[in-house]
Amino acid sequence: MIPQAVDYKRAGSVSEAISLLAENPDAKILAGGHSLIPAMKLRLNSPSLLIDIARIAELRFITAGDGAVAIGAASTHNDIISNADIQSRFLAMVEAGELIGDTQVRNMGTLGGSIAHADPSADWPGVLLALNATVKVEGAGGTREIAAADFFTGFFSTALEEGEIVTEIHIPNPVAGANSSYQKFLQPASRFAIVGCAVAVVITDGVISEAKVAFNGVSGEGAFLDEAVSTALLGKAATLETIEAAVAGAAEGIDINEDHYASKVYRKHLAKVYAKRALVAACEL
Amino acid sequence: MPKISVTVNGTSYSHEVEGRLLLVHYLRDVLGLTGTHVGCDTSSCGACTIHLDGKSVKSCSLLAAQADGSSITTIEGLAPEGELHPLQVGFKEEHGLQCGFCTPGMIMCAADLLEHNSTPSEQEIREALEGNICRCTGYHNIVRAIQSASGQLETAAP
Numbered sequence: 001m002i003p004q005a006v007d008y009k010r011a012g013s014v015s016e017a018i019s020l021l022a023e024n025p026d027a028k029i030l031a032g033g034h035s036l037i038p039a040m041k042l043r044l045n046s047p048s049l050l051i052d053i054a055r056i057a058e059l060r061f062i063t064a065g066d067g068a069v070a071i072g073a074a075s076t077h078n079d080i081i082s083n084a085d086i087q088s089r090f091l092a093m094v095e096a097g098e099l100i101g102d103t104q105v106r107n108m109g110t111l112g113g114s115i116a117h118a119d120p121s122a123d124w125p126g127v128l129l130a131l132n133a134t135v136k137v138e139g140a141g142g143t144r145e146i147a148a149a150d151f152f153t154g155f156f157s158t159a160l161e162e163g164e165i166v167t168e169i170h171i172p173n174p175v176a177g178a179n180s181s182y183q184k185f186l187q188p189a190s191r192f193a194i195v196g197c198a199v200a201v202v203i204t205d206g207v208i209s210e211a212k213v214a215f216n217g218v219s220g221e222g223a224f225l226d227e228a229v230s231t232a233l234l235g236k237a238a239t240l241e242t243i244e245a246a247v248a249g250a251a252e253g254i255d256i257n258e259d260h261y262a263s264k265v266y267r268k269h270l271a272k273v274y275a276k277r278a279l280v281a282a283c284e285l
Numbered sequence: 286m287p288k289i290s291v292t293v294n295g296t297s298y299s300h301e302v303e304g305r306l307l308l309v310h311y312l313r314d315v316l317g318l319t320g321t322h323v324g325c326d327t328s329s330c331g332a333c334t335i336h337l338d339g340k341s342v343k344s345c346s347l348l349a350a351q352a353d354g355s356s357i358t359t360i361e362g363l364a365p366e367g368e369l370h371p372l373q374v375g376f377k378e379e380h381g382l383q384c385g386f387c388t389p390g391m392i393m394c395a396a397d398l399l400e401h402n403s404t405p406s407e408q409e410i411r412e413a414l415e416g417n418i419c420r421c422t423g424y425h426n427i428v429r430a431i432q433s434a435s436g437q438l439e440t441a442a443p
Contacts, residue, residue, distance in 0.1 A: 001326050008287045008304035008350040030351070037346050038328060040305075050304065052351060078340075102416025103394065105328060107340040108347065189329055 003040035010052040014138055014167060017053050021163050022140050024049045029165055031074050031113035034105055059112070059167060062086065068134075068170040073112025077101075080111060090131060090171060091282075092180035092198050096123040099184055101191050112166040115151070118158050118222060120257070121192040125152050125223035126216035127182055130198035133171045139164035154221050177203045178210075181281035183274045184217070187261055193217030194262050195270040199278040201233070208233045208242070213250075213279070218271050220257040228252055229275060238283040247275040289353040293318065294362025302349045309333045311349035312359060320360040320389050324418070331417030334390035335359050341397035343416070360389035363396060371434040372396055379438070381430030383421035391417050395431045404435050 008030075011017035021027055028047035030036055031054050039045040053059060059074035064085035071080065080086055081097035100106055100114075100123055114124045115135065128135070128148040135151045137144050140163055151159050160166065174180075184196035196217045202210035211233040216223035232246035251271040256264045290299045293316060300315060312318045312335070321344060324332030328346040335344045336358040364370035372392045375381065382388045391414065398405055398413040405413065410431050411424070419427060432438040 002307070003305040006304045008348065010350075010353065030348075033348065033351065034328065034346055037307075037348065041307075041326070041346075050348070050350075054351065055354075101328075102331070103397065103413060104331065104334055104341050104343045104416050107337075107342050 001041035003037070004043060004046040006040070006047060007049040008052065009049060011056060013056060014053070014058060014165065017051050017056070017165055018138060018140055018163065020049070020051045021165070024051075025162070027051050029053055029113075029116070031110040032076060032108040033113075034101070034109040035113060035117040035119065053165065054110070064089075064173075066173075068172045071111055071169045071171070073116075073166045073168060074110050075112075077106035077109050077111070077114075078103075081106070089174050090127075090180055092127050092130060092182040092200065092278075093171070096127045096182040096184075096196070096198065099123060099182075099186060099191065111169055115169070116158060116160060116166050118152055118156050119192065120155055120220055120222040121187075121194070121196075121217040122223075123182065123184065123193055123196055123198075123216060126193075126196050126198040126214040128169065128171075129214035129223055129225050130182075130200040130212045131171050131180060132200070132212065133169055135166060136168040136170065137161075137164045138167045143167070145170075149225060152222050152224075157222070175202055179203070179282045179284065181278040183278040183281065185270050185274060195267055195274050197271065197274040197278045199275070199282045201238070201279070201282045203238045203283060206237055208236055208238050208283075210234070213246075213275055215251060215254075215271055215275075218251050218256055218267055219254050221255060224254065226250055226254075226275070233279070238285070240280065240285055243276055243279045243283065243285075247272045247279065250275045287350045287353065289350055291352050291354070292356045294358060304348065304350055306349045307345060308335075308347040308349045308352050309344035311352075312344060312357070315349075318359050318361050322386055322389060324386065324390070329416075329418065330387070331390040331394060331414075332387050334393040334417065336393060336397065339397075339400070341394050358393075360393060363392065370396070372399070372431065375430035375432075375434035376427070379426050379430040379433050381422065381427045387417060387419045387421075391419065391427055395434070398431070399435055404437055405431070407432070 027049035030050040180200040236242040322332040324330035
């Protein structure tokens with residue numbers, strides 16, 4: 001499978017990439033290319049120009065700050081899961097990253113590329129929702145910081161405006177008693193999520209004082225925070241009974257995806273099962 | 286057309302290439318290094334695995350232009366001319382191949398594993414090979430071949 005003819009330019013800096021994007025409205029940003037190039041090979045996408053940002057040093061870093069860990073958008077999945085600051089803070093990120101594709105894919109694919117692509121079955125969107133991440137984007141008009149909950153807007157859709165590039169992802173540092181987990185039922189060939197569930201909880205004196213439960217793969221409209229499950233956990237003892245009662249209402253009122261891998265009924269069932277597994281792991285039960 | 290400069294198996298090359306040229310086709314059709322195979326062509330099977338700056342990647346899902354400035358190792362460059370890499374010996378001795386189509390990718394992936402973990406457990410080997418598909422062997426002898434190459438297999442006396 002051969003992509004349609006395309007020009008290629010490697011940007012040396014974020015500002016150069018933004019200028020190139022402004023000059024070439026049909027251009028696409030290329031990072032690891034592990035979503036874009038397969039789509040181009042299938043002729044689902046035929047940009048006139050690829051602007052390669054993978055080697056821009058200012059986009060490939062992981063820095064632990066006082067309030068948050070900042071991850072450069074061009075950090076690969078393997079950069080993230082092998083980073084000690086991520087490992088010690090965000091178990092859900094490590095668990096999710098390890099389940100993306102395979103070693104070779106994780107060596108190329110990037111966090112920024114995955115979230116800008118916003119495949120409804122991709123793993124990072126659910127994780128960023130549960131961990132209350134902020135996405136920093138930059139365009140000709142300057143920079144914006146967008147809460148993950150506002151960034152993902154639907155089927156392969158984000159709050160990115162024309163000419164903007166994802167530059168950084170900020171994940172707030174965990175408070176005392178915080179823990180997270182990501183569990184997924186994967187499609188064995190693509191390893192995309194049929195159902196993926198990311199949870200972040202804070203447990204204070206045995207009681208769940210904060211909870212965020214997010215799903216990807218469940219809805220064709222993309223990753224979403226399940227407010228009903230999250231709310232049902234708040235103020236309750238961190239026990240199996242609490243979790244089972246809360247996940248009984250998982251994915252309620254959601255337009256659940258149906259395809260040849262899983263029916264609506266099966267996906268909804270899996271949502272409850274994987275939410276329970278993720279919560280049990282995060283509550284260390 | 287982008288002009289790329291790469292070092293492949295220790296030799297430097299410069300070519301003008303089409304922007305859309307895939308790295309695997311550059312290696313096979315421009316450089317004649319046909320040891321890197323095109324299997325599924327959808328980044329699932331791993332037959333096209335090479336090392337890009339020391340990391341295993343699937344060359345069917347990269348553009349040649351993305352490799353500009355990089356150092357590449359293919360199966361042809363894993364061992365000096367006329368010699369076999371320990372993994373190649375392992376695959377030969379432990380019957381780690383039947384049709385052989387997946388073998389270059391298997392070996393390049395395994396070489397990346399052994400670079401980071403010189404004595405992987407059986408489970409670690411199987412997990413490292415999750416992106417490489419073999420339709421002949423059932424993987425059993427591939428795992429043994431990698432255990433052999435990492436000195437973890439007691440081979441029976443001939």
